[in-house]
Structure formats: structure tokens, C-alpha cells
Amino acid sequence: MIMKNLEKIEKYFKGELEESDLWEFKKALETDVLLKNELRQYQEIMELTRNEEKQNLMALLNEIHQENKISSKRLFLNRHKVSLIAASVLLFFAVGGSLFLMLNRNSQEELFASYYSTESASFNVRSATAGMDQPVMQGMQFYELQDYSTALDMFSKVPDNIMGRLYSGLSHIELGEFDKAIDDFKFVINHNDNLFIDQAEWYLALCYLKTNKTKEATKYFEKIAGDRGFFKTKAQKLLTDLKNK
Amino acid sequence: MRYVTEEIVQGILDHDRMVLSYIYKEYFSYVKKYVKSNSGNDEDAWDVFQDAIGVVYDFLKHKGAGLSFSSSFSTFFYSVCYNIWQKRLRYRNVRRKLKGVLIEGLSETEWDFEGILRYNSQMRIYLKYLEMLTDDCKKTLELVRKGMDGNEIAHELGLNSAQVFYNKKRNCIKKIIELINNDPEYQNLNDYEKP
Numbered sequence: 001m002i003m004k005n006l007e008k009i010e011k012y013f014k015g016e017l018e019e020s021d022l023w024e025f026k027k028a029l030e031t032d033v034l035l036k037n038e039l040r041q042y043q044e045i046m047e048l049t050r051n052e053e054k055q056n057l058m059a060l061l062n063e064i065h066q067e068n069k070i071s072s073k074r075l076f077l078n079r080h081k082v083s084l085i086a087a088s089v090l091l092f093f094a095v096g097g098s099l100f101l102m103l104n105r106n107s108q109e110e111l112f113a114s115y116y117s118t119e120s121a122s123f124n125v126r127s128a129t130a131g132m133d134q135p136v137m138q139g140m141q142f143y144e145l146q147d148y149s150t151a152l153d154m155f156s157k158v159p160d161n162i163m164g165r166l167y168s169g170l171s172h173i174e175l176g177e178f179d180k181a182i183d184d185f186k187f188v189i190n191h192n193d194n195l196f197i198d199q200a201e202w203y204l205a206l207c208y209l210k211t212n213k214t215k216e217a218t219k220y221f222e223k224i225a226g227d228r229g230f231f232k233t234k235a236q237k238l239l240t241d242l243k244n245k
Numbered sequence: 246m247r248y249v250t251e252e253i254v255q256g257i258l259d260h261d262r263m264v265l266s267y268i269y270k271e272y273f274s275y276v277k278k279y280v281k282s283n284s285g286n287d288e289d290a291w292d293v294f295q296d297a298i299g300v301v302y303d304f305l306k307h308k309g310a311g312l313s314f315s316s317s318f319s320t321f322f323y324s325v326c327y328n329i330w331q332k333r334l335r336y337r338n339v340r341r342k343l344k345g346v347l348i349e350g351l352s353e354t355e356w357d358f359e360g361i362l363r364y365n366s367q368m369r370i371y372l373k374y375l376e377m378l379t380d381d382c383k384k385t386l387e388l389v390r391k392g393m394d395g396n397e398i399a400h401e402l403g404l405n406s407a408q409v410f411y412n413k414k415r416n417c418i419k420k421i422i423e424l425i426n427n428d429p430e431y432q433n434l435n436d437y438e439k440p
Contacts, residue, residue, distance in 0.1 A: 006415060
């Protein structure tokens with residue numbers, strides 16, 4: 001919701017409205033619910049803006065919270081020192097064994113990087129219908145601002161919303177959480193009756209590619225290449241590239 | 246170091262860092278445990294804790310530092326947290342039996358708990374979105390917060406006139422209101438007022 005009467009409201013509070021305008025303004029307040037609500041909200045926001053005392057208290061509390069979060073992490077690391085060392089040794093040996101696999105993986109990652117591009121939410125935000133769940137709207141705005149964690153918090157509030165789940169999957173990709181992204185895309189696909197199956201299949205296949213599940217990835221790319229969807233040509237090209245690697 | 250109730254009360258009123266750290270260390274883990282075992286998550290618990298500190302601060306300011314509790318401060322603080330979380334669950338439409346508890350000294354006729362809670366939740370939401378504004382807007386609103394007048398701020402920001410500042414301020418206010426209006430929690434805040 002955008003403030004339509006902000007300039008007028010500011011003038012009213014600064015006492016800058018001419019006598020006739022002031023009379024009109026006061027009269028409108030009696031009948032115009034939007035103006036009345038905007039006036040109330042402006043007053044509330046200005047009161048919050050000017051409350052230095054409370055803002056300082058909350059800032060201090062936030063500092064304490066952040067400090068404690070950091071020290072809890074340190075405490076965790078100290079407590080688990082032995083386990084971490086053991087894990088590091090295991091990792092060292094695992095790395096050697098994985099070198100062979102990595103060569104293959106690198107080529108798949110290159111493919112992922114050349115075919116994946118961040119999906120914009122701006123079209124969907126603009127074209128969102130009035131009935132769209134508010135947390136999804138909000139989540140997509142955070143997605144557009146590249147604040148993927150907050151976007152995910154919003155999407156998680158409406159787990160059955162198909163568009164929310166699609167963008168939740170895309171947010172997980174941006175955060176490198178491919179297994180979670182796979183769950184989201186599967187949910188969209190299994191729902192079966194929605195407009196986002198094409199996108200969900202494409203991104204699911206890319207996630208499989210990225211996580212080295214070549215068989216599953218190929219299955220989906222072949223399906224997309226055989227369909228008449230938006231990603232048909234891309235899928236055909238990617239399959240050729242995959243065979244040539 | 247442990248603090249007695251009177252020291253905690255004074256510490257909150259004075260924004261004493263040591264006292265606030267003590268309250269955080271002593272009580273936050275319990276609030277978190279309670280919220281998480283009642284349909285909430287870590288983030289909800291932190292929101293409840295912040296709102297509770299804000300509400301308690303307003304309550305203490307209203308009552309004065311000489312206030313004494315017949316129960317401990319922790320009982321008082323937990324009952325505030327409990328009531329806040331119950332109200333949050335209500336506006337999230339969680340189907341469960343909802344019951345507020347009586348908070349010592351907070352009789353409805355004497356003190357508008359709902360209104361104060363609403364204000365403190367608004368403050369938390371406002372501060373969240375303030376962080377999302379440009380540095381320029383943050384600076385502008387910070388100078389407004391300090392109570393400086395238009396000409397002083399224009400001078401401080403190196404602007405040509407107070408009018409340039411007013412236009413800038415209007416844009417910043419417009420932006421933050423737009424962000425706040427899209428916040429689902431903010432939209433639900435009016436539900437606090439429902440019986």
C-alpha cells in the first residue's frame with residue numbers, strides 16, 4: 001500500500017495548509033477512511049521515529065543478542081574440538097578418494113553454472129493477484145532484494161502455496177542448499193495442477209545435475225526436451241553438452 | 246553476578262548493559278524453550294523477548310522505579326512473555342485453547358497492555374525495516390530522531406535548503422511505510438485489539 005496523501009498530511013502537521021485547504025482536509029477526515037488511516041499511520045511512524053529512548057534500548061538488546069550468538073557458536077566449537085579433529089582426519093582421507101569423482105563433478109558444475117541464472121521475481125510480484133498469500137508477496141520482495149534467508153522465512157509460513165514453494169526452491173539454490181531446493185521443486189511438480197511445473201522441472205533437473213545425480217537429471221532433461229515447454233530448447237542443448245563432456 | 250529485583254528494575258530504566266545482559270542470559274533460554282514447545286521457532290522467541298523488554302520498560306516508566314513486586318521479577322517477566330506469545334498465536338489462528346494469565350500490577354483498567362504491546366511490536370518491525378533503507382535515509386531519520394529541526398538537518402547533511410531535507414524525509418518515510426505495510430505481522434497487529 002502506497003501513501004497517497006503523505007504530502008498533504010505533512011503539511012497538516014506542520015500547519016502549512018491554507019485555511020480553505022485545512023477546512024477541506026478536516027472535512028475529508030470525517031468521511032475518507034483511507035485518509036484517516038494514513039493520518040493515523042503517519043502519526044504512529046513519526047512517533048516511532050522520534051522515540052530515541054526506546055530505539056536505544058532495542059539497539060542495546062540487539063547487540064547483546066548478537067554477542068551471545070557469536071559466543072554460543074564459539075562455545076560449541078570448543079566443546080566439539082575432538083569430534084571436529086576426528087572429522088577433519090576422515091575428511092582428509094575422503095578427499096583423496098573423491099578426487100576421481102570430482103573431475104566428473106567439475107564438468108557437471110560447469111554445466112550447471114552455464115545454464116542456471118537467477119530467476120527474477122519482479123514479474124511475479126507485479127502480476128501477483130490480490131488473493132495471493134501475503135507472506136509469499138513479502139517473501140518475493142525479499143527474494144528480489146537478494147535477502148534469501150528472510151525470503152525463506154516468509155515462504156515457510158505458507159508451505160502449501162505453490163508459487164511460494166517454487167521461490168523457496170530458488171532461494172535454496174541461491175544459498176547452495178540443493179537438497180532442500182529439490183524437496184520444494186518436487187512438491188510443486190507433485191501438486192500437478194499448477195502453472196509452475198515447467199519451471200520446477202527445469203530447476204529440479206539443474207539441482208540434480210549440480211549434486212551429481214546424473215541419472216535423475218538426465219531423466220528430467222529428456223522429459224523437458226520432449227515437451228513443448230519454455231525450457232525445451234535449453235534442455236535439448238544441455239543434453240548434447242552433457243553427452244560431449 | 247546476580248541482581249535483586251530492585252536492581253533489575255533500575256537497570257532496565259537506565260538501559261544498563263550489565264543488567265540487560267543478565268536478563269538475557271537468565272531468561273532468554275526459558276522463553277525460547279517455551280515458545281519452541283508451543284508452535285514457535287527461534288525467531289519468534291527473539292521477537293517475544295524484545296517485545297517483552299519493551300513492554301516491561303514502558304510499564305516500569307509508568308509505575309516509577311520505586312515499584313515493588315510481591316513475586317519475583319522472573320515471574321513477572323515470564324507472565325508478560327506468556328501473554329505476548331498467546332496473543333501471537335491467536336492472530337496466527339493457531340487452533341488451541343487460549344488463555345491469558347493475570348500479570349501482577351497490569352490490570353486492564355489501569356494499564357493498556359494491548360496498546361503498549363502493539364506499540365512495542367510496531368517499534369520492532371519499524372527497526373527491522375529501518376535497517377533495509379539506504380544509508381542516506383537512515384541518516385536522515387536518525388537526525389529526525391535526535392529532534393533537530395529542518396534547517397539544522399539541512400546544514401548537517403550539506404543540503405541547499407530545509408525544503409530539500411523535507412522532500413528527502415518524505416521519500417524515506419514513504420519507503421519505510423511501504424515496507425512496513427507489506428509486513429504480515431504488521432497487518433495482523435490490529436488483531437491484538439480483538440477480544
